[in-house]
Amino acid sequence: MNERFPLPVRRVLAIVLRHIYVLRGSPPRILEMAYWPTVQMILWGFISKFFVGHSEWVAQAAGVLIAGVLLWDVLFRANIGQAVGFMEEMWSRNLGHLFVSPLRPYEFLVGTMTMSLVRTTVGVLPAALLAIPFYDFNVFGLGWPLATFFASLMMFGWAIGVFISGILLRFGLGAESLAWAFVFAFGPISGIYYPISVLPEWLQAIALAAPPAHVFEGMRAVLFEGRVDTHHMAAAFGLNLLYLGAAAAFFLAMVTSARRRGQLLDLGE
């Protein structure tokens, strides 16, 4: 790491380095990151092939299910990557050292978010590339909107991960399973594999209050109509800023609460 970087950047990169060291020392973890997205892609690839011949809707855009599963994995991996970054410090009982170092809480969050971006890219990219020879579907054919879908889902994944990190600070590792489970609450209302219009009207309003529904609607607009829906894109980004800000504020409040209750020395396995 370059010693001439500004100190806040060095501290953020120190957190990234800490997790790179963990990954470097554990090849199975790197394999595991790519394993699930690839298995999912293969499974949904075959389902897509089947539906192309049996469903008029899927036949109109053969890659709609594969694109859905790949983008959903971006959200899932972003959330897991961020939350695991925090849990690693809890598992190793390292929070006490970190919080008496010059590392600011926001720098810690930026470090774990950066690492989450690395983990997500390492996990999803191989699956996206394999879909090209396996199913003749190139998700990169979505063009520049793909970058906005990716960014939007990363941001919402971070927001959930930061929120879960705050919950973990408050309730300890007993709440660990939330890191994996909570994001699935958004599955039914995100419209990953079906349009939001399928949902009851009252549920559509709830669905559209979360960014993923806008992303997947936007994805279908590109795939089915060849149209970029800027309204959904803008809504997703606006909501993401709101949720990310709220999650960060919640996390910082939980740090203060943990300092008041003496949990920073206590949290761990």
Add this chain to the structure above:
Amino acid sequence: MSAPHTPPSAPPTHPDASAPPGPAAIAVRDLVKRYGPVTAVDGVSFTVPRGAVVGLLGGNGAGKTTTISLILGLLLPTSGGIEVLGHDMLSDRFAALPRMNFSSPYVDLPHRLTVRENLTVYAHLYGLRDIPGRIARLAEDLDFAHLLKRPTGRLSAGQKTRVALAKALINDPEVLMLDEPTASLDPDTGDRIRGHLEAYRARTGAAIFLASHNMAEVERLCDDVLIMRRGRVHDRGSPAELKTRYRRPDLEQVFLDIARATGGAIDESSADQEDAHPHPPARPEDAR
């Protein structure tokens, strides 16, 4: 046996002559920490001058670790003030944190990282230069150069203590907080570590604030000793002053005298006083 007490607000009197000028290393004023009905630290005030080595003695649950955690900012006080190197730790702690450090047996370093990787990460967190050279010097001084490539989780307790001390010294702190710095070390290694701390203080003029159950260690290293009981500073003075005051040959005897004179225990475990003053916890979680 009772003995006259030095007023708790009196400052320690033996800072190192080479100490740099400026505000006190640590200034604690009327510090209180309560967990609901339990008072863990109860109106503690003291000053640690720059260059001084001050020991914190007390039984399990006397409030030592809570006091150190409050000074570090890991805990927020119920009331009172804490300054480190002139910076208010409640409003301006990030100005002081780069100039201080700590080690504690209650906090680990990531187990999967090697010793070198852990020290490298912390060196970056403190914004240091020549990181490989600094780690090599610490490893040589603290005798763990042969362990640099080993995962930290595979070290023995004594080896972990030395590595934790290296992490605490990585930024050449002006204020070094140590909780049981030689716990789990064999006598030879413990002696070497104490020698290293003495040399470090002499070289840098750093203030060292250490909590320990090892009376010989406190007697050797400390200019001044605070004896805590039930969250309060029960007595204080240099090791020589305390021995003279209690007419005892060593600090261990002084400690036992205080314990026996105050109901058989210097810590919170005396059940007969439980109602009058709830036990301060050994660690914060005990209070919940």
